[in-house]
Amino acid sequence: MSGDSLMGRPGADGRFGEFGGRFVPEALMPACLELEKWFDDAWADPAFRAELDGLLRHYGGRPTPVTECGRLSERLGVRVLLKREDLAHTGSHKLNNVVGQALLTKRMGKGRMIAETGAGQHGVASATAAALFGLECTVFMGEVDTKRQELNVFRMELLGAEVRSVTSGSRTLKDAVNEAMREWVASVDTTHYCLGSVMGPHPFPYMVRQLQSVVGEEARAQCRDVLDGSDPDVVVACIGGGSNAAGTFAGFVDTGARLVGVEAAGGAAITNGIPGVLHGMHSRLLQDEAGQILEAESISAGLDYPGLGPEHAHLAAIGRAEYSTATDDEVLEAFRLLSHTEGIIPALESAHAVAWVARTAGTPALPPGSTVLITLSGRGDKDVAQVREIFGRGRDA
Amino acid sequence: MPDLDKELRARRDSGRKLLIPYLMGGMTDDWPQTLAAVVAAGADAVEVGIPFSDPIIDGPVIQEAGLRSLTRGTVPQEVLDGIAGAESPVPVAVMTYYNIVFRAGHKRMARSLAAAGVSGAIIPDLPIEEIDPWAAEADGAGIATVLLVAPSSPPDRVERICARARGFVYAVARMAVTGERGDLGNDLTKVVERIRNCTDMPICVGIGVSTPAQAAEVCEVADGVVVGSALVRRLLEGEGPDGAAAFVGSLRDAIS
Numbered sequence: 218m219s220g221d222s223l224m225g226r227p228g229a230d231g232r233f234g235e236f237g238g239r240f241v242p243e244a245l246m247p248a249c250l251e252l253e254k255w256f257d258d259a260w261a262d263p264a265f266r267a268e269l270d271g272l273l274r275h276y277g278g279r280p281t282p283v284t285e286c287g288r289l290s291e292r293l294g295v296r297v298l299l300k301r302e303d304l305a306h307t308g309s310h311k312l313n314n315v316v317g318q319a320l321l322t323k324r325m326g327k328g329r330m331i332a333e334t335g336a337g338q339h340g341v342a343s344a345t346a347a348a349l350f351g352l353e354c355t356v357f358m359g360e361v362d363t364k365r366q367e368l369n370v371f372r373m374e375l376l377g378a379e380v381r382s383v384t385s386g387s388r389t390l391k392d393a394v395n396e397a398m399r400e401w402v403a404s405v406d407t408t409h410y411c412l413g414s415v416m417g418p419h420p421f422p423y424m425v426r427q428l429q430s431v432v433g434e435e436a437r438a439q440c441r442d443v444l445d446g447s448d449p450d451v452v453v454a455c456i457g458g459g460s461n462a463a464g465t466f467a468g469f470v471d472t473g474a475r476l477v478g479v480e481a482a483g484g485a486a487i488t489n490g491i492p493g494v495l496h497g498m499h500s501r502l503l504q505d506e507a508g509q510i511l512e513a514e515s516i517s518a519g520l521d522y523p524g525l526g527p528e529h530a531h532l533a534a535i536g537r538a539e540y541s542t543a544t545d546d547e548v549l550e551a552f553r554l555l556s557h558t559e560g561i562i563p564a565l566e567s568a569h570a571v572a573w574v575a576r577t578a579g580t581p582a583l584p585p586g587s588t589v590l591i592t593l594s595g596r597g598d599k600d601v602a603q604v605r606e607i608f609g610r611g612r613d614a
Numbered sequence: 615m616p617d618l619d620k621e622l623r624a625r626r627d628s629g630r631k632l633l634i635p636y637l638m639g640g641m642t643d644d645w646p647q648t649l650a651a652v653v654a655a656g657a658d659a660v661e662v663g664i665p666f667s668d669p670i671i672d673g674p675v676i677q678e679a680g681l682r683s684l685t686r687g688t689v690p691q692e693v694l695d696g697i698a699g700a701e702s703p704v705p706v707a708v709m710t711y712y713n714i715v716f717r718a719g720h721k722r723m724a725r726s727l728a729a730a731g732v733s734g735a736i737i738p739d740l741p742i743e744e745i746d747p748w749a750a751e752a753d754g755a756g757i758a759t760v761l762l763v764a765p766s767s768p769p770d771r772v773e774r775i776c777a778r779a780r781g782f783v784y785a786v787a788r789m790a791v792t793g794e795r796g797d798l799g800n801d802l803t804k805v806v807e808r809i810r811n812c813t814d815m816p817i818c819v820g821i822g823v824s825t826p827a828q829a830a831e832v833c834e835v836a837d838g839v840v841v842g843s844a845l846v847r848r849l850l851e852g853e854g855p856d857g858a859a860a861f862v863g864s865l866r867d868a869i870s
């Protein structure tokens with residue numbers, strides 16, 4: 218890696234330490250190499266950055282606030298701040314990435330975007346940006362997820378996107394990525410693959426982190442406002458592929474804050490994964506002895522992924538960030554806790570980060586009186602039907 | 615084990631067009647017999663898939679074949695054992711994805727392939743940028759790493775790929791995943807010409823070649839043809855070694 222920051226630019230080979238790289242079929246290599254050039258050029262272009270900033274501000278609703286959680290802090294004995302990505306347009310941090318990639322799609326002269334989605338948030342964000350820029354959009358979504366996130370399927374269609382239900386493999390996020398990659402091979406001349414997280418082949422993990430770093434940059438300044446110039450002791454975010462965490466960590470990696478990523482217990486690529494190669498990247502993956510990828514299992518479709526972005530594997534390897542897990546039960550508890558104490562219904566994904574704080578508050582992992590910033594990556598509207606059903610089942614039992 | 619490059623070159627130089635059928639290892643009990651049958655029906659080499667859970671460059675037919683094989687509990691070593699047991703008189707190349715190789719370890723996989731009498735390996739998600747750790751072990755063990763050239767590969771990449779390729783150069787006929795197609799697309803001649811400008815290695819064309827007529831058309835510009843989905847579909851539909859041999863025989867007749 219180069220640059221002064223611990224989260225700088227990866228090397229020319231797209232590596233963060235030993236992780237990352239570009240493991241794609243030859244048919245896609247030229248597109249990956251070109252994309253890297255296009256992004257570098259755009260990112261260095263003040264006009265592109267100004268257009269992006271303007272869109273995020275006037276269309277996306279940025280900056281999102283940092284909220285002090287009075288009642289939750291009292292309950293947990295630690296001072297909790299939330300970075301409110303739930304208040305961004307489309308209800309999650311996903312728009313930050315997608316607006317950037319949609320602008321880039323236009324800059325590259327392509328008229329179509331494809332995307333994978335798990336919970337549907339990245340799909341909705343992609344469909345939104347496509348509508349805004351007049352791009353065609355096809356979203357790949359595992360059949361399991363189209364069922365548990367029906368409303369998001371309708372949203373995407375309402376926004377003019379085509380949703381393709383993926384029936385191969387485990388029929389969740391990983392298979393949606395497979396199918397999007399296959400489609401990209403067949404359409405790469407006219408189509409940009411708008412990957413939804415800090416994963417995939419270089420330059421995606423780097424590009425998506427840069428596009429999400431607005432979360433961490435804003436949060437650092439906002440925390441300093443609230444905390445009389447100091448930084449939180451701990452910064453926490455949930456991890457599916459790892460984009461809201463990477464964007465958040467980018468703002469704090471060069472401060473003294475501890476960085477904590479929280480994976481779903483059933484998709485814990487750092488805790489239970491081993492190094493391997495999937496979806497174009499060398500990272501940590503859930504896999505068996507032979508190298509077959511295992512299916513992740515989580516209550517939240519957005520964290521149902523057997524790997525995570527290579528930069529997280531690297532941050533774990535060098536010890537700059539810590540990675541933990543939350544179980545489905547802890548997540549449901551946290552979902553209720555934040556709703557009750559703060560009047561904020563979190564996305565099930567984001568509730569993983571809240572669950573870690575609720576579990577560790579007052580323990581040596583998060584001593585009493587610490588200050589903790591949680592990135593609330595999204596709002597829970599999409600999840601209330603599912604959670605109602607689960608809570609209802611509990612009542613009947 | 616037969617040397618992939620020497621064998622294929624010798625056959626090509628004798629005026630023969632090369633026929634390389636693909637089948638999925640471990641898909642049925644009798645897959646080693648199918649391997650033997652396609653060799654007897656005129657294959658010049660055989661490509662055997664080692665199934666992977668996430669085959670991103672494969673279309674529905676080969677995905678289904680891989681899934682069936684995995685559902686039967688196939689592990690990579692069983693595929694290698696099947697190849698060894700078949701004692702093919704023509705070279706066998708395995709086709710799999712990089713995680714299978716990475717998980718086994720480069721050296722261990724190269725040695726296992728050699729021990730099974732495998733001549734070559736095709737790892738489509740391992741581009742030249744990332745190939746060195748594997749290629750060093752493969753070269754050392756005498757395993758030819760076959761590389762793909764795509765319609766999107768610009769001439770300078772084609773040159774680098776051809777310099778690193780062993781065995782033969784796999785020309786990707788079209789920008790697509792594996793699967794049967796009604797026509798060969800418009801890129802075939804361009805891709806083959808670009809490769810021809812860089813190497814005198816045998817050039818075999820795959821991806822979408824589905825019928826004897828298409829195979830014959832391919833062989834007007836290239837040295838040979840790889841046929842996968844069209845054969846695998848027949849096997850998925852229940853045809854056994856005899857049906858496979860009949861289809862491969864019809865391809866053989868068409869390209870002569």
Ligand SMILES: Cc1ncc(COP(=O)(O)O)c(C=O)c1O
Nearest residue numbers: 338457458459460461519594595
């Ligand atoms: C609200 C929300 N948070 C988090 C995630 C996980 O993605 P990432 O780890 O890239 O932030 C998702 C993915 O769908 C999401 O919808």
